[in-house]
Amino acid sequence: MSPGGSRSALAWIGHPLTLAAVVLLLLNDHLFKPLWPGPVTGKLSDVAGLIVAPPLLNLVVRRPRVSVLLTGAAFTLVKTTTIGAALATEVWTLVWGPSRILADPTDLIALPALCAAWWAWEHAGARAVRLARVAIVVPATVLAVAATGQSETFRPYSAYAVDVVDSAIVVAIRGGSSMKPAPTGWASSDGGKSWVTWVVRVPPRPRTSACVPGRPDRCYRIVPTRLKVEELSDGHWVTAWEISPAGQDRLARAHRPKIVEDAEVVESLGIAVQRLPTGYVVVVADGADGIVLRDVSGAWRRLGWADSGFDSSSAVSLTAPGRYDDSVPMVALLAGLAAGLVALGCGVRRLGFALGAPTVWMGVWSFYSGLHTPILFDPRTVLLGVLLVPAGAAAVVVSAVRGGTRLWAWGIGTVTTVATHYAVMMPFRAWSAGRLEHYSEASGLSIALGIAAGVAGALAVITLEIRSRSVLGRA
Template sequence: MRNSALAWLGHPLTVIAVVLLLLNDHLFKPLWPGTVTGKLSDVAGLIVAPLLVNLFICRPRVSVLLTGAAFTLVKTTAIGAALASEAWTLVWGPSQVLADPTDLIALPALYVTWWTWNHPEARAVRLARAVVVIPVTVLAVAATGQVEIVKPYSAYAVDVIDGMIVVATRGGLSAGPAERGYASSDAGSSWLSWVVQVPPLPRTSACVPGQPDRCYRIVPAKLKVEESRNGQWVTAWEISPSDQDRLARAYAPESPEDAEAVASLGIAIQKLPGGYVVVVANGADGIALRDISGAWHRLGWAEKGFDSGSAVSLTAPGRYEDSVPMAALLAALAAGLVALGCGVRRFGFAVAALMLWVGVWSFYSGVNTPILFNPFAVLFAIVLVPVGATSMIVSAVRGATRLRVWAIGTATAAVAYYAIMTPFYAWSAGWLEYYSLASGLSIALGIAAASAGTLAVINLKGPQRGLS
C-alpha cells in the first residue's frame, strides 16, 4: 500500500499539477495577480494535497475527503483561515491564508486526484518518478500559502489612557498584529510599544480637561487642526494642500489598493502640570504634536514610535512613480516612429516600427516585475527588437528616405521625452503645486511634441510615395 501511495505521486497528472503549482505561485501570480492565477493555485493544490496526506494515513478515499473538508473550512470560515495561516507561519515563516468562498469552485479538482489513483501507470516508472516528485511536491504545496505582505504604516487614532498618549497604528508585516499602538508618558519625547484596545472610531475633536471652552478639532481630508477662540474656530496648525499632495506621493505604495490616507484622522489632548499637549494622528505621515509651549511639530515614523527627525521634509524633492520615465520613453519612441513612418510612407516600415516598439515594451515589462524577470517577455523582446529595427532600415532604404526625415523623427522622439518629463521635474522641484497638474501638462506637451514632429515630416517638400 505504501508503494502505491508513492506511485500515486509519480502519475503524469500529478507531475503536471506540481509544475503548474510552482510556476503559478512563483511566476504567474507576481506577473498577473488576479482571479485566474488565484483559482489556478487552488485547483493544482487540490490535486496534489491529498497525495501528501495519503503518505501518512494510507487511505486514499479518506485523504481526498479530509482535503476537501479542510479546504472548505479554510475558505468559508475566519477561524479556518486563521488556523491555516498560523500553521503555515509556524512551519514556513510569515504567511497569510484568506477565507474566500468563491475558491470552492476548485473542489471538482479532487476528482482528478481520485482518477489518478484509479488509473495507475507501470509501477516501476511511477516509483522512480515519485522519488523526485515527493520533495518537490511538499515544497510546492507549502510555498503556495507562504506570503509576506508589508502594508504601509498609518496612525489612525489617538487617545489618552492612564495618563499616557496612545497612538493606534496599523501596517507592517502581515504576520504581525494588524493593529498596534505606541505610548508616551513624557509628552511625546519617547515612545514604547503598547498593545491596547483602541476606540472603533477615532475622535475628531477634543477639549482641554477642565477648560471646556478650549477645544481642538481636525478638518476631514486635510492635514489641518482648528482651535476654538472666543467662540470661533481658527486654524491652529496646517500643512498646505500642495504640500499635502507631495506628502501623499512620498508615501505612495506599490499597490494602489494598499494606499493609506495622508490626512488628520484622530485627535486627543493630554493634560500636564503647567499646560497640555495635543496629539493628532495623520495617517501615513505619522503624527502632529503641539507641545506644552504651544509649538507644533510633525513626528514621522521611527524604529520605535515617532520622531521629528524622521518626518519627511516638506522641502525635499517630490517623488513621482518609478515607472514615469520609462512610460515617457515608450511614448517618445512611439512619437518618433510615427513621425518617421509619415516620412517613409511604406506599409512594411509601419509593421517593422510596431514590432520594434512592442519589443522595447516587452523587454521593459520583462525586467520590471516582482520577480527577477519574466523570461518569456525578455526572450520575446530579444527576437522582436533586432528584427523590427533591421526591417525598418531595409524598408527606409528601399523607399529612398531622405536624411531630413530621419533627423526630424529622431528629434521628435527626444523632444517628446523631455516634453513629457519636464512637468514632473517641475513638480518635483516645487514649481508646480499638484501632481495631477503635472500629469495633465505632461500629456498635453507630449501630444503637442508628437504632433509637431509628425506635421513637420508631412509638410516636407518632395515627391509623394504611396504605400507598398
C-alpha cells in the first residue's frame, strides 16, 4: 500500500500522539478554557490543533507532506493577517455556527507542533487494530478541531466607567474575545501617558460629575446621551468639550458592528478627575469610542483603543468617510430594479409580465442576500436566486415581445433602474463625505429621491404610450 493510501491515512489519526492531542483539545476547549481562560489554554488549543489537523486533512489530500505544509500555511495566514482571520471566522461560522477568530502573531509559537505531527506520521503503522480505533476517533477528531472556533465570541470594547483609585485613574472596560478576555480596566498614574492593566472592578455605577480634589469650585460633569463635558465656571455650567450631534452620529456608525444587537453606545458615561503634582487631568468614558482626556495644560483629546490601553492615534477620525449600513447598496439595487420593472410594465401590461417581474425581483433579492450574510454565504438562498432569476426573466422577455413593447419602453425602464439606484445611494454617499450632517437626513432624502425617480420613469412610459396610441388612432 502506498504511503498516501487510505490505510496509512487512518493509521496516522489512530497514532497515540494524535489521540492524545484529540483528548487535550476536548478537555481544553470544554473544561479548561471556561475554568481558566487566558493565553495558556489558548496556546494549548493551538498546539493540539496543529497535531490533529494534518492527519485529518490528509484523509482528503492523501499527501502527508502537503497536508502538513497546508496546515502551517493556513495557520500562519490566519494568525498574522486580518483578512485570514476574517476568512477563517466566516468559514468556521458557516460550518459550525457563530464564531470569532482573531489574528494573533504570538500564536505562531505553536508551529513546532507540526514537527510532532510529522513524527506521528512517520511512526504510524498500518496495523489492523488501529482501523477499529479510527472508527471511533474520526468523529471525535472533527468535533475536537471544531471546538476552538465554536466556543469563541466577541463583543465590541466599551469604556463604561472611570474612577480614581490609589491616586491612579482607572477606566473600567467590557467586551472583547471570550477566548482572550480583556482586563476589567486600564489604569494610569501619569495623566494618561501610559497605561497598565487593572484587575479590580470599578463600582458598577459610573460617576456623572467630579471635582478637582481640594477645589470645590472646579468641577466637571457629563451630559447624558451626548459626547459632551461641562465645566463649572463662576457658578455656571459651560461647555468644556463636545462632539457635535452630527459627529457623534458618524462615530456611532463607525463603531457599529455587523450584528447590531452587539453594538455599544457612543456617549459620555462616566467621569473622574486625577490630581497630579503639576495640575490635574479629567478622564471621561465614552463607550465604544474609548475615552476623552483633558491634560494638565487644559487641552482635550480623544483616545481610542490600543493594545496597551488608549492612544490618540487610535481614535476614529471625524474627517474619515462615514460608514453607512451594509444593507444600503442592496436596498438601492432592489429599489432600482423594482422601479425599472414597474416602468417597463406600464408599457407591457400583460399577465405574464405581472408574474415574471416579481419573480425576477425575488430572485435578485434572494441571490444578493444569500451572498451578503454574517457568515460566508447561504447556499440555499443563493441557489433559490439562481433558479428564480432566469425563470422570471424569461417570462418578462416573452411577455414584452408578444405584447409588441416599443424599444423606448425598454430604454426608459433601463434608465429608470439606473437613476433610481443612484437616487437612493447618493444621499448616503453625500453623508459619508460630510456633505449631509445627519444620517437621518440621508435616509429621508434617499427615500424621497428614489420614489421621485421611480414615479418619473413610470409616468414617462405612460405618457409616451398614450401619445403613441393617439397618433395611431389619428392615422
